Amino acid sequence: MGQTITEKILxxxxxxxxxxxxxIEVSSRVPIxxxxxxxxxxxxMMKELGVDKLFDPNxxxxxxxxxxxxxxxxxxxARSRTREFGKRMGIPLENIFELGRAGIEHxxxxxxxxxxxxxxxxxxxxxxxxxxxxxxxxFAFPLTFGSNNYLITGKTxxxxxxxxxxxxxxxxxxxxxxxxxxxxxxGQIGPxxxxxxxxxxVGPAIDDMSIDSRFTLCCNALFFGAWTxxxxxxxxxxxxxxxxxxxxxxxxxxxxxxxxxxxxxxxxSNLVPQIVPPPERYHVHxxxxxxxxxxxxxxxxxCANGRMEDMRMVAQxxxxxxxxxxxxxxITPGTDRILKQCVQEGLMEIFxxxxxxxxxxxxxxxxxxxxxxxxxxxxVATGTCNYRxxxxxxxxxxxxxxxxxxxxxxxxxxxxxxxxxx
Amino acid sequence: MRKLTDTFVLRGRAWVFGDQLDADxxxxxxxxxxxxxxxxxxxxxxxxxxxxxxxxDPEFSRCVQPGDxxxxxxxxxxxxxxxxxxxxxxxxxxxxxxxxxxxxxxxVLCESSNANFMMTSLNLGLPVVxxxxxxxxxxxxxxxxxxxxxxxxxxxxTGDEMRFPLxxxxxxxxxxVGGLYPHLxxxxxxxxxxxxx
Numbered sequence: 195m196g197q198t199i200t201e202k203i204l205x206x207x208x209x210x211x212x213x214x215x216x217x218i219e220v221s222s223r224v225p226i227x228x229x230x231x232x233x234x235x236x237x238x239m240m241k242e243l244g245v246d247k248l249f250d251p252n253x254x255x256x257x258x259x260x261x262x263x264x265x266x267x268x269x270x271x272a273r274s275r276t277r278e279f280g281k282r283m284g285i286p287l288e289n290i291f292e293l294g295r296a297g298i299e300h301x302x303x304x305x306x307x308x309x310x311x312x313x314x315x316x317x318x319x320x321x322x323x324x325x326x327x328x329x330x331x332x333f334a335f336p337l338t339f340g341s342n343n344y345l346i347t348g349k350t351x352x353x354x355x356x357x358x359x360x361x362x363x364x365x366x367x368x369x370x371x372x373x374x375x376x377x378x379x380x381g382q383i384g385p386x387x388x389x390x391x392x393x394x395x396v397g398p399a400i401d402d403m404s405i406d407s408r409f410t411l412c413c414n415a416l417f418f419g420a421w422t423x424x425x426x427x428x429x430x431x432x433x434x435x436x437x438x439x440x441x442x443x444x445x446x447x448x449x450x451x452x453x454x455x456x457x458x459x460x461x462x463s464n465l466v467p468q469i470v471p472p473p474e475r476y477h478v479h480x481x482x483x484x485x486x487x488x489x490x491x492x493x494x495x496x497c498a499n500g501r502m503e504d505m506r507m508v509a510q511x512x513x514x515x516x517x518x519x520x521x522x523x524x525i526t527p528g529t530d531r532i533l534k535q536c537v538q539e540g541l542m543e544i545f546x547x548x549x550x551x552x553x554x555x556x557x558x559x560x561x562x563x564x565x566x567x568x569x570x571x572x573x574v575a576t577g578t579c580n581y582r583x584x585x586x587x588x589x590x591x592x593x594x595x596x597x598x599x600x601x602x603x604x605x606x607x608x609x610x611x612x613x614x615x616x
Numbered sequence: 617m618r619k620l621t622d623t624f625v626l627r628g629r630a631w632v633f634g635d636q637l638d639a640d641x642x643x644x645x646x647x648x649x650x651x652x653x654x655x656x657x658x659x660x661x662x663x664x665x666x667x668x669x670x671x672x673d674p675e676f677s678r679c680v681q682p683g684d685x686x687x688x689x690x691x692x693x694x695x696x697x698x699x700x701x702x703x704x705x706x707x708x709x710x711x712x713x714x715x716x717x718x719x720x721x722x723x724v725l726c727e728s729s730n731a732n733f734m735m736t737s738l739n740l741g742l743p744v745v746x747x748x749x750x751x752x753x754x755x756x757x758x759x760x761x762x763x764x765x766x767x768x769x770x771x772x773x774t775g776d777e778m779r780f781p782l783x784x785x786x787x788x789x790x791x792x793v794g795g796l797y798p799h800l801x802x803x804x805x806x807x808x809x810x811x812x813x
Contacts, residue, residue: 217784239797243804320710320732322695339710339736343796351787355731385636389691389728390746419636419691421731475696579696581640583647 196449198357199426200392203333203446207314214356214455221349222314224332224441225255225289227299228345229319234272236318237279239342249348251284254318255308259296259529262556264563297529297555300326300497304409305531307438309334311427311445318345322416323497323578329408330435331427331445333392355421356391356455357448362399364463369613371507372407373499373576373596375399376414377468379460381478387456389419394448399462400425405434406503413498414578417475467612470594472580481599484609491573492523492550492604493585494597496560499576500528502535504597509541511601511615512548518607523550523600524565526558550604562586574603623792624764626722626743627772628683632756633672635689639712639733640696642672649711664711665718682720685762687754692726692744693733710736717742723762725750725769738787741795745769747780764788 197205205212207220240246248254256276261269273292280290296302300323309315309327317324320338327334335352337344344350360379395411403411408425415423425431427445435443467481494500494508508525517523525545527533533555536542545552553564560577566586567573573585573592580592595603598612605615637643648667652660669676693712713736716724723743727750734744743764750769754760758773767782783791790799 215781217787219786243797243801244808245804320736322732336732338732339713339739340796343739343800346800353731353734385694385696386690386728389694390731390734416732417696419694419730581696 195453196451198394198452198454199331199424199446199448200333200357200394201354201452203312203314204352204354206312206446212354214354216354217351218354219349219351220314222316224310224313224315225253225308226344227255227257227303227317229257229260229299229321234275236342236345240346243346245346248283248345252286254285254345255289255291256280256285257291257296257299257302258293259291259298259302259555260557261563262554262558263293264556293554295530297532298497298500298557300324300413301500301528301532303327304329305438305529307435310439310441310443311431311435312443316344323413325415325422326409326413326497328412328415328422328424329405330431331425333422333424335422357394358388358391358420359394359396359454359457361457361459362395362397362462363459364399364461365402366399366462367465369598369616370462370465370467371503371596372403372410374465374468375462376411377470377478377594378462378465379458380414380417380476381468382460383418383458385417385419385476391420391455393418393420393423395423395425401428404503405430406501409501410498467596467599469599469609470580472591472593473582475580481595481609481611484593485611487572487609489572489574489603489608490520490522491567491571492521492600493559493573493575493577494600495524495526495528495558496577497528498578499597500526500532502532504576505532505536505541507596507598508601509544511598511605511612512550513544515548515605517548517550517604520607521604522565523604524553524559525550526553526564527555529555559585574600574609576600624788626683626762626764628681628685628722628760630685630687630754630756630758630760631676631680632687632754633689636691636694637672637688638694638696643669643693643712644715645671660711661714662718664715665720668715668719677719680719680721683722684720685760686716686721686724687750688724688726689751690728691730692724692728693730695730695732710740713737713740713742725762727751738791739796741791741798743791745780747778750778753778764791
């Protein structure tokens with residue numbers, strides 16, 4: 195019996211062949227990311243335990259990007275404490291990704307290809323979108339409550355998960371991207387079949403898909419109830435990684451006769467842009483079902499869709515147009531690197547001419563950290579979540595969609611099918 | 617001294633819930649956490665038991681007895697928020713698991729569970745047992761006996777017996793001492809006393 199890519203990665207980490215259901219102890223040789231607050235939790239824990247060293251300061255990467263420049267959560271003090279903690283623990287200065295060289299942690303991780311194919315990639319907190327890096331053929335998950343233990347010991351236990359294969363057949367039509375595929379699949383499969391498992395995305399449409407869209411697929415694994423998601427690394431992926439990370443790696447791949455808890459097949463040849471109305475995360479409709487619904491807020495960004503592909507789609511729609519006078523449109527590039535590229539490619543000019551606003555790279559409006567929604571606001575967003583209160587007021591409505599749908603809706607002042615703009 | 621094996625035999629009543637009891641709103645909502653913290657509320661540890669499941673069954677935290685079981689369906693502990701945490705408290709990452717533990721629940725029994733919820737709960741010393749077919753054999757208020765070391769659930773009310781995959785010994789040891797950090801504390805203390813000798 196063959197193995198899935200997940201079973202192979204975990205077997206290599208365990209030093210012996212492992213199967214789903216086994217509990218094993220693993221560690222990783224690639225960077226482990228921490229947010230700005232993680233040190234705040236780690237310091238008192240270390241004091242309590244009487245330890246004064248981290249397992250390997252060189253592998254710890256602080257990314258100060260979730261809140262960006264937003265004036266909340268005692269940000270100033272937390273930044274100082276992070277610096278102080280880093281210094282005390284001997285974390286190299288170049289591992290501290292402070293504002294100006296950062297962005298959303300999961301997008302920064304992808305930008306730098308820290309999660310090498312065939313490796314285990316972890317974050318030392320509980321952010322469910324750490325799975326984004328699974329797009330590079332790594333087994334990526336958050337350490338959650340076990341974070342401090344890992345930072346001290348360099349080891350964690352995991353239960354080898356079952357895999358769920360989602361085969362995406364067909365060729366994506368124009369104006370339909372990874373975001374639509376992942377939402378459509380979620381609507382079809384729901385949040386139960388993948389509970390506690392790893393989703394493996396395969397098929398011709400995945401092979402054709404950009405790395406940016408693949409990140410989107412893996413970013414949203416948690417909404418399926420899945421632990422994480424992963425994509426077998428193809429040539430496109432290998433080249434992407436090599437161009438961003440000089441470290442050597444040995445990719446792993448699922449065997450053709452590997453075993454899966456479930457196999458789902460979808461065909462995307464006739465897929466239309468998808469939309470997720472509030473408040474359930476897994477009730478998904480074609481955008482055409484909600485066309486014409488008046489909106490007054492838009493957001494393009496987040497770990498799901500704050501990448502160049504998304505920025506370019508937004509620009510394609512906005513070029514030569516102004517957004518609707520009743521709409522505030524917040525476009526937040528996912529990282530400083532992406533922001534710079536937006537400037538270089540002339541996208542920033544298009545955004546500003548269209549009268550959108552562009553906050554610094556961060557989670558931004560997705561978590562209500564910039565331009566929060568007020569009561570009665572209706573927002574179309576590429577953010578990750580649509581539960582009540584996510585982007586501000588509990589009495590606002592959040593519709594989730596791809597970047598082009600968001601831009602087209604902001605131009606029209608109502609939910610719009612973007613395909614006529616592309 | 618209690619024998620280690622005694623730690624692994626749990627007895628209590630069943631509190632039956634449905635599929636997808638979520639960590640964002642139903643078990644311990646982000647809003648409730650914000651209310652408990654402000655203004656100047658300090659850490660959440662010690663406060664979550666009283667609000668556990670208040671959005672599903674307001675009587676739960678008052679009526680649950682120490683050692684009772686939560687019996688849930690599929691995808692127990694689902695989270696769609698990615699924010700289930702307390703910013704400063706080193707002990708309160710995974711508020712849903714903490715709320716259940718603080719309510720006095722002896723173990724969570726379910727058809728399937730969310731991986732992050734399961735890992736966090738076990739690391740907190742709260743057993744999460746996945747057992748197929750459980751829901752058909754357990755009703756609200758049934759008296760159950762769960763043997764973690766033997767991998768069995770006995771419904772003492774009906775006589776039904778169910779089996780679940782065993783935890784490895786290393787995890788049982790952690791559960792026995794109250795979770796990952798108490799276990800690490802013992803380990804660090806032992807290593808240090810070893811060095812001194």
